[in-house]
Each structure stands twice: as structure tokens, then as C-alpha cells.
Amino acid sequence: MESxxxxxxxxxxxxxxxxxxxxxxxxxxxxxxxxxxxIAFYIFSPCLVFILLTDNQLGNGALLGMFAYATTQMVxxxxxxxxxxxLFGFGRRITVxxxxxxxxxxxxxxxxxxxxxxxxxAGLAQASLFFIASGVMANTLGVYLAALGNSDYRTALLGxxxxxxxxxxxxxxxxxxxxxxxxxxxxxxxxxxADAAIxxxxxxxxxxxxxxRWHGNWAGLATANAVRLLAxxxxxxxxxxxxxxxxxxxQAGVLEAAMPAAVMTTVLASEFEVEPEFMTAVVFxxxxxxxxxxxxxxxxxxxxx
Numbered sequence: 001m002e003s004x005x006x007x008x009x010x011x012x013x014x015x016x017x018x019x020x021x022x023x024x025x026x027x028x029x030x031x032x033x034x035x036x037x038x039i040a041f042y043i044f045s046p047c048l049v050f051i052l053l054t055d056n057q058l059g060n061g062a063l064l065g066m067f068a069y070a071t072t073q074m075v076x077x078x079x080x081x082x083x084x085x086x087l088f089g090f091g092r093r094i095t096v097x098x099x100x101x102x103x104x105x106x107x108x109x110x111x112x113x114x115x116x117x118x119x120x121x122a123g124l125a126q127a128s129l130f131f132i133a134s135g136v137m138a139n140t141l142g143v144y145l146a147a148l149g150n151s152d153y154r155t156a157l158l159g160x161x162x163x164x165x166x167x168x169x170x171x172x173x174x175x176x177x178x179x180x181x182x183x184x185x186x187x188x189x190x191x192x193x194a195d196a197a198i199x200x201x202x203x204x205x206x207x208x209x210x211x212x213r214w215h216g217n218w219a220g221l222a223t224a225n226a227v228r229l230l231a232x233x234x235x236x237x238x239x240x241x242x243x244x245x246x247x248x249x250x251q252a253g254v255l256e257a258a259m260p261a262a263v264m265t266t267v268l269a270s271e272f273e274v275e276p277e278f279m280t281a282v283v284f285x286x287x288x289x290x291x292x293x294x295x296x297x298x299x300x301x302x303x304x305x
Contacts, residue, residue, distance in 0.1 A: 033207045
């Protein structure tokens with residue numbers, strides 16, 4: 001019981017405190033959440049992806065292996081979310097929101113801290129690779145899917161090339177290929193902006209919670225939570241075998257895949273106006289429910305190695 005309490009107090013409670021600050025800010029000051037989401041989306045997130053890609057110290061084999069595993073897991077979970085949404089006959093915008101929830105686990109502020117708590121520095125190193133993959137996925141396929149909520153396929157596809165994060169990924173790949181480093185002033189500025197990404201998303205979550213007036217589609221909410229909290233880790237466990245993940249890499253990869261819906265989904269939903277209130281409800285409810293699924297999964301992963 002003591003370890004479970006520590007897991008909550010050290011990894012979950014800080015998330016609620018940060019979101020609570022955003023809620024309080026929205027309560028006392030009528031700020032526009034779309035402006036905050038744009039700052040996170042167009043400045044902080046690209047810097048975060050670039051820094052994570054260029055600062056990672058694991059070998060190329062480990063990076064590519066976990067990246068391929070994470071990408072496959074997220075795409076398959078999103079595909080299952082789409083199938084489930086079509087079977088239930090949800091509309092286009094709700095379907096996109098549910099698919100985003102399936103696609104993007106909270107592999108950052110939630111996933112990294114929980115993995116570190118459970119599996120130490122080795123687990124954290126592996127989890128950071130999953131986080132990089134989720135960040136790239138959020139800013140590529142995630143953006144494309146969110147844009148589909150209000151655009152046709154061609155417009156959504158062309159929109160990808162207008163996003164700075166795409167160029168941040170390309171730039172990071174070039175830097176890694178040639179062994180380049182940013183000048184010290186630029187590197188420090190990039191790190192400062194990258195460090196602001198996750199706190200800003202948590203504050204934005206609290207602001208969105210304050211404005212939420214969502215009153216329906218419980219079937220959609222249940223579907224999104226089931227896909228994210230149950231199907232996500234199940235697919236991850238199955239994929240660990242063909243991808244050859246063992247030991248701490250398997251533990252970290254599966255645990256990251258089991259996280260609740262990412263705060264980034266609320267940023268995408270707010271930016272592209274794809275059911276932001278529903279998306280916030282998914283993030284909030286999946287975060288509250290996640291201890292019920294993460295606790296037995298942690299016990300299994302710890303016992304099985």
C-alpha cells in the first residue's frame with residue numbers, strides 16, 4: 001500500500017496540481033485557451049521534439065527498435081479505435097477524437113515519471129525513446145487526423161508541411177547524421193522552450209477543464225477509455241514478441257503504451273476545433289481511471305521481468 005501511495009503522490013498528484021493551477025487561472029482570468037494552445041503547438045512542442053531527438057544517448061539500434069515498436073503500437077491502437085467508432089456509428093468529429101485518444105498515450109509527464117518510479121534509470125532511458133516516437137506521431141499523424149475533423153484529406157495532408165515540428169524532426173535528423181551541435185546560446189534557448197512544453201500543456205488542460213460543459217455521448221467516452229487503457233497495453237504486450245523486446249525495454253514500452261490519453265490531444269483538439277470538450281473529458285477520465293489498470297499491469301511486468 002505504501003508503494004501505491006508513493007506512486008500516486010509522486011507521479012499523479014503533481015499532474016493534478018499543475019492542471020489545477022490552469023483551472024484557477026481560467027476561473028479568475030478570462031484567458032483564451034486557443035492562444036495558449038498555439039504557443040505550445042508552434043513553439044514549445046517543436047523544441048521538445050528536437051531536444052529529445054538530439055540529446056538521447058542510447059544507440060541507434062535501441063532508438064530505431066523502440067521507435068518502430070512504439071509507432072506500430074500507436075497506429076494499431078488508433079486503427080482499433082477507428083473500427084470501434086465506426087461500429088458504434090459515431091460522427092466524424094467524435095471518431096477523430098477517439099482515434100486521437102487511441103493514438104497518443106501520455107508518454108511524457110505521466111509516462112516518464114511512472115516508468116522512472118517503477119524501473120529506474122534504465123527504464124527511463126527506454127521510456128524516453130517511446131516518448132520521442134509519441135511526440136513525432138503527435139505532430140505528424142496526430143495533426144493530420146485532427147485536421148480531418150474539419151478539412152478534406154488533401155487540405156489536411158498539405159497542412160502537415162506548414163508545421164514547424166516537421167522541420168524540427170528533419171533538422172534533428174541532419175544534426176544527428178553529421179554530429180553537429182547547436183551554438184551554446186541557441187541550445188540553451190531551445191532547452192528552455194522545450195522544458196516549457198509539458199507544464200504548458202498541463203496548465204492548458206486545467207484551463208480547458210474549466211470551460212468544459214460537456215453533457216453527452218457516454219458511449220464515446222467509454223469507448224475512448226477502453227481503447228486507451230485496455231486495448232493499448234494489450235496490443236503492446238503482443239507486439240513485444242515480434243519486435244524482440246525483453247527485460248527493461250519490454251517493461252518500459254508496455255507501460256508507456258498503457259498510459260492515459262495524452263494532454264497533447266487537448267492541444268490538437270483545441271487547435272483544430274475537434275470536440276475539445278469531449279477530448280478534455282477523455283483525458284481527465286482516463287487519467288483518473290488509469291491507476292485501476294496501471295497497478296495490475298505494473299505487478300505483472302515486475303513479476304515477469
